[in-house]
Amino acid sequence: xxxxxxxxxxxxxxxxxxxxxxxxxxxxxxxxxxxxxxxxxxxxxxxxxxxxxxxxxxxxxxxxxxxxxxxxxxxxxxxxxxxxxxxxxxxxxxxxxxxxxxxxxxxxxxxxxxxxxxxxxxxxxxxxxxxxxxxxxxxxxxxxxxxxxxxxxxxxxxxxxxxxxxxxxxxxxxxxxxxxxxxxxxxxxxxxxxxxxxxxxxxxxxxxxxxxxxxxxxxxxxxxxxxxxxxxxxxxxxxxxxxxxxxxxxxxxxxxxxxxxxxxxxxxxxxx
Numbered sequence: 001x002x003x004x005x006x007x008x009x010x011x012x013x014x015x016x017x018x019x020x021x022x023x024x025x026x027x028x029x030x031x032x033x034x035x036x037x038x039x040x041x042x043x044x045x046x047x048x049x050x051x052x053x054x055x056x057x058x059x060x061x062x063x064x065x066x067x068x069x070x071x072x073x074x075x076x077x078x079x080x081x082x083x084x085x086x087x088x089x090x091x092x093x094x095x096x097x098x099x100x101x102x103x104x105x106x107x108x109x110x111x112x113x114x115x116x117x118x119x120x121x122x123x124x125x126x127x128x129x130x131x132x133x134x135x136x137x138x139x140x141x142x143x144x145x146x147x148x149x150x151x152x153x154x155x156x157x158x159x160x161x162x163x164x165x166x167x168x169x170x171x172x173x174x175x176x177x178x179x180x181x182x183x184x185x186x187x188x189x190x191x192x193x194x195x196x197x198x199x200x201x202x203x204x205x206x207x208x209x210x211x212x213x214x215x216x217x218x219x220x221x222x223x224x225x226x227x228x229x230x231x232x233x234x235x236x237x238x239x240x241x242x243x244x245x246x247x248x249x250x251x252x253x254x255x256x257x258x259x260x261x262x263x264x265x266x267x268x269x270x271x272x
Contacts, residue, residue, distance in 0.1 A: 007154035009100055010068070011223055015042050016038050016225065018042060018047060021229055031056045032231045034057070043094075045073055053094060054096070070157075071103075078108050080115050117151040135158065137156050142156060153178060163191070163259075168272045173221065179221050181224070182222060185213055197212055200253070211249070
């Protein structure tokens with residue numbers, strides 16, 4: 001497994017996304033992933049599965065220092081006191097004394113960025129989270145956080161896949177040495193049935209989904225967190241790391257439509 005080093009943490013470049021997985025299904029999926037060698041688990045307050053993930057981590061008995069756990073605060077809880085309450089609840093449910101990365105899940109139109117990051121930074125200084133970061137921030141918001149507030153953010157987690165161009169955002173993050181963590185890296189299943197990706201996959205003895213995942217992992221500063229509840233899918237995603245894409249493959253992928261944004265709630269920021 002390759003790692004991205006950012007703000008004092010080592011982030012495994014391939015992790016397990018857990019959105020819409022709950023209860024016993026979620027616990028079994030996380031236990032399976034950890035048994036296969038995953039060491040990066042991504043969750044959030046809003047997913048309603050931190051308790052199941054906590055149970056899976058406890059059962060796995062993996063050395064804590066070998067495991068990376070990310071969770072997130074929901075955008076209705078961005079006032080300083082609410083952040084602390086949400087964080088305490090997340091930590092309790094996860095059965096951990098610290099998380100590795102704590103993210104602002106979505107920006108809010110009413111948020112007070114300096115107060116938010118002062119609170120997040122305090123949680124980091126207290127050793128309760130090893131690093132802080134953001135998700136779903138556009139370039140304008142990132143500039144405020146990075147250049148004005150000077151918050152030490154460890155990543156920006158955003159939707160990114162073969163059908164969505166994120167070039168302006170990637171360029172900004174790369175210039176600031178901030179990793180991009182790609183959620184929905186398989187375009188919510190659409191990558192698996194794409195004819196171009198299937199043809200590339202046949203050339204390499206791989207699936208279309210593996211091609212889509214490797215395309216992301218081949219990019220500097222990019223990690224990916226595909227959701228997979230079945231052990232077979234989890235293993236296939238791990239195996240994607242071994243696919244060798246060539247320039248012809250990358251040109252074919254570059255020619256795919258790049259305007260398919262799949263996650264765009266009413267409270268999303270204005271995308272660049």
